[in-house]
Amino acid sequence: MVAAANMVEVAALVGDTARATMLATLMGGQALTASELASRARITRSTASGHLGKLVGARLLSVTQKRRNRYYRIASPLVARMLESIKAVAAIEVPQRHQPRSIDDGRLRFARTCYDHLAGYLGVAIADALVANGYVVLTDDGGEVTASGMRFLSAFGVVLAPNSGSRRIFCRPCLDWSERRFHVAGHVGAEIHRCCLDRGWLRRDREGRIVRITPAGQIGLRKTFGIDLGDGSRCGANALW
């Protein structure tokens, strides 16, 4: 009762299967309706309504009404980062233990969105390529874009430092729960994701976090980053499940 006050509330909110499923789904970055979230969590709409009410009340989610529907989304990057970090811890805990591994799980491990940036095998591959070429430097505690990285990213279409002119740091490592290695988050991560979508390299699955790579994307990713995704043997996540 001394220091931890409402921190308990927040964690307890996430510590329920139905609510966590909704939150994880919304980590795709898009807004979904209450009914959609209910079906994802496999609960009735009434139950979902209660959960969503709590999540909004605690400011973990925000709502926008549009015509008949209420669209829920992650309330802020801060919440997204909290969920990332919980997931990162959860992925260590007891390596082997009833891994579900559905069909979607394989796709999820291969390429997904993580709120506003790319994750999974693809996300890590891009990060690796950027590091290997000396465009960015990543460690446990932070990330940095090098001078040559600035040129490279600008050429790619990334809009650098949109808000504050002098601040040059916007590249953050994010521990990928499926690959157990870093991918690029922060402003740079979000921009790379955006550029890939703009170029038609990636396409989102209808709802959820899964991302598909288009034929143009196969070529573009190889030419730009030197990532060869066509070869199934290289992407263990895809081949295994």
Next chain:
Amino acid sequence: MVAAANMVEVAALVGDTARATMLATLMGGQALTASELASRARITRSTASGHLGKLVGARLLSVTQKRRNRYYRIASPLVARMLESIKAVAAIEVPQRHQPRSIDDGRLRFARTCYDHLAGYLGVAIADALVANGYVVLTDDGGEVTASGMRFLSAFGVVLAPNSGSRRIFCRPCLDWSERRFHVAGHVGAEIHRCCLDRGWLRRDREGRIVRITPAGQIGLRKTFGIDLGDGSRCGANALW
């Protein structure tokens, strides 16, 4: 059931008042015995034992036996960062709502440890000073030590880049829950904390996260960082509670 698996477990573990209190206490960075943690959480030893067993089982805590006692500590920096991020989210949620504000709460807001670095009014003040002097740059997504910052920190006694030679990024912003602004975490944050202790500028309260500033610290902090803590009016946190 699709994406969120054991993430639920981890969050649920934190989402209990007794366990969260223990975790928050251990965020002081030191190891404590089961009995000590039980009394902090105001529960019996038997209850605490059950909780601690779960936390260790989930790898949130680790134990070391020393003579008669079992010492528990936060298992990894990853766990510490998770707790930080949960706390950061919790501090936003519903600004006004039964704030406890005990006597200790005031000291906690003034100066405390956050796993391995300094937080509270003091932590933010140090971060502000470093930024104002152009020694470090902090944004939402990352931090960087400038060239002049390297010289300054080295002179102060900070050991830079202890492990990997070429990696230069080890400075991370951490959102202070009490001040709602950034303080310095990561390797640099931990080193600054260490140096302050080594110089006798700070002294820890017996157990818990509270840090006291010694007379030498008052002087040193003013001379080195230009932080004037003697003036009560400047440190709202201290004066108020």
Next chain:
DNA sequence: TCAATGGTTTGGCGGCGGCCGAACCATTGG
């Protein structure tokens, strides 16, 4: 105006899990 759809509220059921006390085990010190 009426039917259909999206969402919330209410009431009641059921189970998980936290809590304690008491007994038990292990280590230490006399």
Next chain:
DNA sequence: CCAATGGTTCGGCCGCCGCCAAACCATTGA
């Protein structure tokens, strides 16, 4: 050897909270 201390295990109690169905409200479209 025994007493004291730190910690765990066990059994039982209690309450919180998640779940659903059904009723209700609101918006939209015909």
